[in-house]
Amino acid sequence: MRTENDIVIIGGGIIGGSILFNLLKDGFKGKISVFEKKGALSDESTALSAGGFRNIWSTVVNMKLTSYSIESFKNFKEETGISIGFEQRGYLFTYYKNEWEKIVDFKKFWDESGVRTELLTPEEVEKMVPGLKAGLEHLDKDIIDMLTIEEIVGGLYGTDCGIFNPTACAIAYFEKSLENFGEIVEINKNKEVKKISIKDGKVDGVFLESDEFIAAEKVIVAAGAFSTDLLERSGISEEQNIPVVPIKRMLFLVNRPPIEGFEKIPMVIIDNGVYFHPEADDLLVGRAKEDQKPGYDYDMEKNYYIDEMNTYMQARIPGMEYCRIKNGWGGLYAVNTLDENAIIGEHPDILNLFLAVGFSGHGVMEAPAVGKCISEKIIRGYYISVPEAESLEFKRFREGKLVKETIVI
Secondary structure, three states: OOOEEEEEEEOOOHHHHHHHHHHHHOOOOOOEEEEEOOOOOOOOHHHHOOOEEOOOOOOHHHHHHHHHHHHHHHOHHHHHOOOOOOEOOOEEEEEOHHHHHHHHHHHHHHHHOOOOEEEEOHHHHHHHOOOOOOOOOOOOHHHHHHHOOOOOOEEEEEOOOEEOOHHHHHHHHHHHHHHHHOOOEEEEEOOOEEEEEEEOOEEEEEEEOOOOEEEEEEEEEOOHHHHHHHHHHOOOOOOOOOOEEEEEEEEEEEEOOOOOOHHHOOEEEOHHHOEEEEEOOEEEEEEOOOOOOEOOOOOOOHHHHHHHHHHHHHHHOOOHHHOOEEEEEEEEEEEEOOOOOOEEEEOOOOEOEEEEEOOOOOHHHHHHHHHHHHHHHHHOOOOOOOHHHHHHOOHHHHHOOOOOOOOOO
16 A cells, blocks of 8 residues: 555545546546545445436536536546446426426526426426326325325426436546556555544645555545544544535335336426436335434435335325335435535645535536546646536635525435
8 A cells, every 4th residue: 555645535436536537537647545444436325326417406506517527427438438327318307386487487597507408388297207197186185185295387307417327437437547547546445544634734644544644745535424524533623624414315216116108207306305217127216304314324214215205106196106115225415504515626724635525415416527626626726627616615605605506306
């Protein structure tokens, strides 16, 4: 294991992989070491995510980051020779009357930002999702009142959105980096960074759990939901630390309903924030638990699916009573509690400490762009590909310039 480096990257997920890949692609010639605490790369939030990507957001910076990333995903196989299961099957958001007017107004904003969207009638929504009923005539009043659901009056369809395999993408980043730049790249698994070494306001390396010191001119934190604790262990004050907490999100793999054409549906978001998309011969279903407390909790709660998800699925799409749990898991969002957006770039108080954290659930779909942005910041000193990324730097919290994202699933 190399003990002297130009750059240390903490985190072996898709964000860390993209940063490594882009630094090398952009011509960085120094020695880079990656440290991953687990025995396999991409074994945390990257592997446990739903694998969706979209460029429909309420903030320009997220639209720019994801649009850049979608182009990267699209060209990934041509560039690397590795398939990442890229499918632009679309995203379909469904809306009640009280929300629909705002979406119609937002359409111009998305058009001006280069985000391709379509506004669908209830009939078009039903056609896109076989079996879905936009109205409520098929339901008893008691069910309607209990679930507090309403008629779907319209749908927002994101043409360029879709799904991919984040794990395949992350591992490809690392494998291609080693294959093409093995003389300067080192990837260390089962090596947890205990703390970052900071002297006189500047990083000079990291200490591993074994207490071994690894020298580095620059340190990049891409440790997901574990980043806040890492920075605290490194002696960073509460005021200097990131406002990021780990929040459990659950996904359930269930039987696909016996409805003809259902295997072709896009990612669909229906009542109560329930979302789903086909996953091979099954269906992957998720929903954010509103009262979920912060913590490192991975438990899969079967009753949560039954009570809070499948009841809404059955009400909206008769036939979904056949969607029984085959598998399920909990994973961690690294949630930025101030504006639910990423924190990237150099820390304003600590020289050569770079952050790529707090993605609040949209890290995998922004990974290519974020890797490019961090590379540009380190090599050039500023952002070129997505200039808007500067708005996501840590300094925004002190300047009162939060970038609040409202379209969060």
